[in-house]
Amino acid sequence: MSNLRTLVFFATPPHDCSYLPNREATTMFVDPRANIDKKLYSQLTALGFRRSGSHYYRPHCESCNACIPVRLRVDDFLPDRSQRRVRDRNADLTCELVPASFTERYYQLYADYIEQRHADGDMYPPSREQFTSFLVEGATDSWFLEIRLADKLVGLAAVDLLDDGLSAIYTVFDPAYEARSLGTFAILWQIEAARTRGLPHLYLGYWIRQCRKMNYKTRFRPIEALRDGQWQVLERN
Structure with a gap:
């Protein structure tokens, strides 16, 4: 079994940044x-790594440190007015954690989301192989949060269970239900799931101040940022 002392790391050649x-x-x-x-996965996450399928990675840019790992302290979290509205608006939804796996129903929801909301991104066009390699392969205590309205699957969030928290990997939803703010709802659900399990953190991946699409992460408070090897509360701008 590998450990932090025996791990070997590789760096990619420079490539176009996906965010800036x-x-x-x-x-x-x-x-x-x-x-x-x-x-080991939990230790790597606490050091700022993320999982994409069977790959564990973190930014390692020579002249840029814009990508900042962030996590939420769930016991101290109190939803703001907007988040309470999202919670109340979605009180008619049912949620269930199931083991991460491939199904055609999951893939069709994923494909619709990518095609309608991220057609200008690196994940377009979607494919079944992409879905599997990104969200199913390499799963270590990994789950899908099914979000349903009656019998209809309207959202799916990939979630990893760690020793000290949950890791929010990715969320997709039916674009027809955009007004429900299901991305925010999925995070609120994961906060409560971590709190119920006695886990102190929800890891939210990387935050980039200059990237508008990531602004939602800092709306959850108190949020901590990993800087110079230490987790510190990220002050409001």
Whole structure:
């Protein structure tokens, strides 16, 4: 079994940044041959790594540190007025955690979401292979949160269970239900799920101040940012 002392890391060549225009990025990956168990995955996440399928990575750019790992302290979280409205608006939904797997129903929801909301992004066009390699492969205590309105699947959130929290991997939803703010609703649900399990954190991935699409993350408070190897409360702008 691998541990932090024995891990080998690789860096990609510089490539176009997915988030900031006219920037180059370099990504550090854990050796894909490493045997990553839940304990090691939890340690890597606390050090700012994320999981994409069977790959564990973090930004490693020479002249840029815009990508900041962030996590929420769930016991101290109180929803603001907007978040309470989202919670109340979706009181008619039912939610269930199921093991992460491929089904055609999941994929069709994923494909509709990518095609209608991210046709200008790196994940377009979607494919079944992409869905599987991103959200199913490499699963370590990994789950899908099914969000249903009556019998209709309207949202799906990939969630990993860690030793010290939950990790929000990715959320998709039926674009026809955009007014319900299901992305925010999924995070609110995961906060309560972590709190119920006695887990202190919900890891939200990377936040980039200059990236408008990531602004939603700092609306959840108190949020901590990993800077210079220490988790610190991120003050409001």
